[in-house]
Amino acid sequence: MMLSGVENIVRRSAKRVSLYRFHHDHDLQARKILERLESRYGKTDPNKLRLADTYARDVFGDPVYAPWLRVYTAFCGTFKEGWIPDNYYGIVVVPQMQGWYGKISSLKPISRLIFDGDELPDVAYFANGLFFTDKGVVVPERDLTDVVFEHTERVVFKLDGSGQGNGVYFFDRANFDPAVIRSLGNGVIQTFINQHSLFATFAAKPVATLRFTTVVDEAGRISIRACYLRLGRADDTHVLSDREICVPVELETGELCDEGYMSDWAAVDAHPDSGARFAGLKIPCFEKCVATVLRLHRKIPFARCIGWDLAVDANGQVKVMEWNGKHNDVKFSEATQGPCFADLNWERLRAEPEFARLSLG
Structure with missing residues (x-):
């Protein structure tokens, strides 16, 4: 169904707001880290910071990508060509190199289908109202505890989309309750790793x-x-x-x-x-x-x-x-081990034309 002109305008406006917030959040995070680095190790050479600013504008097309380059520069004490700003990675590289x-x-339950092997500690899943074994077989709720703890004494439940340590819960046989898993949402039950x-x-x-x-x-x-x-x-x-x-x-x-x-x-x-x-x-x-x-x-x-x-x-x-x-973090690796991706020509990628420029000033 064709979208009306008004709907198109609303969607584009919403996307612009979301994009602005994305870059603004990265800007605040990078500025805070830069302040901490400089308060601890002294001011960064202004000439090297200017190289970062120029590189953001000339290579990536917008000064909005300068803040992370400044952090990398302050961390290393010098500027290195080939660095990828974390917000550029998230908004430009990820959609084109990873996508859906x-x-x-x-x-979480998809992983076993893709990577079938002993490396995954998955023992069961909860998805869309049903419990499954790691082989994708539906398990009656009354049998779930026995299935989960057949070979382990402790498990970890991770919600779909969990990250940064959030959405992680620990259970043993005594406090494990399928109803609690249901209340939390879709995810994976993994054996606790010693x-x-x-x-x-x-x-x-x-x-x-x-x-x-x-x-x-x-x-x-x-x-x-x-x-x-x-x-x-x-x-x-x-x-x-x-x-x-x-x-x-x-x-x-x-x-x-x-x-x-x-x-x-x-x-x-x-x-x-x-x-x-x-x-x-x-x-x-x-x-x-x-x-x-x-x-x-x-x-x-x-x-x-x-x-x-x-x-x-x-x-x-x-x-x-x-x-x-998705947006796996690259900023720490770029600062400590980078440039990590200099040979991949990621700097030649560009965001969607209508959102290509979004300077935060």
């Missing part, structure tokens, strides 16, 4: 995760572009984005960098609770982690940039906790 194929990553002893030395309770970023280039080749370790605080049940400690990982060796970073981008050389230091440690089973994400990305190459959250359990087995084909 990436969006399905928010539907993490590798190396990660437990940092924080025993929250399961540490490895965030890998993989891409598909123009020739169809899949490669890893970034990796960092996400650690929770000692008192947290799981890793929360506003409290996590992120430690870059050397892609060639799997070794942790000497310094990690708090959620406010403050550098630390040890976990703030346990005091366990990062220098000299290597991620266990790192080669197996690399092989896993490369193999799994080959199953859905249509989503051309994916963020993977992996855990390594106490038996050295790799577990894929989540995958993100």
Whole structure:
């Protein structure tokens, strides 16, 4: 059915408002981080910040993309060509490189259909009023508890679309109630992972995760572009984005960098609770982690940039906790390990023509 002129105007206006808010939120976040960096390490060379501003305007077509380039510059103490601003990634790269194929990553029960294998800790799903096994077989509600706890004593329920540590719930057999799952909404029930002893030395309770970023280039080749370790605080049940400690990982060796970073981008050389230091440690089973994400990305190459959250359990087995084909974060990787995507020509992509320019001033 054809839309009327008024409907078209309303939709375009709503989209412009949404786009403005998107860039405005990124601008505020980047400015806050820049202020923190400069208050801690001193003012950034104005000439280098001007290079970031010029690059945003000349290469990406709008100064609205300058704030994250300024953060990267302040963090590194210099400007590097090839950096991708996080808001440019979200509003330009993601729609064209991932689209609907990436969006399905928010539907937890779909994962087993795509990545069938032992790496997924999924044991059951709740979707559209029904409970299913990890094989897609409907389970009567009265039998669900026995199915879920057949091989584990504790599980995690994650809502569809959950992220940044939100929408995550923990159950054991004693407090598990299918009615509670129904009330929460669609999602996945996963076996609780007993993490590798190396990660437990940092924080025993929250399961540490490895965030890998993989891409598909123009020739169809899949490669890893970034990796960092996400650690929770000692008192947290799981890793929360506003409290996590992120430690870059050397892609060639799997070794942790000497310094990690708090959620406010403050550098630390040890976990703030346990005091366990990062220098000299290597991620266990790192080669197996690399092989896993490369193999799994080959199953859905249509989503051309994916963020993977992996855990390594106490038996050295790799577990894929989540995958993100939508706006997986690139700003931390760009600042600490970037430019990560300089050879992919993403800077040549452009937003939809009618929304190509949106300067925030």
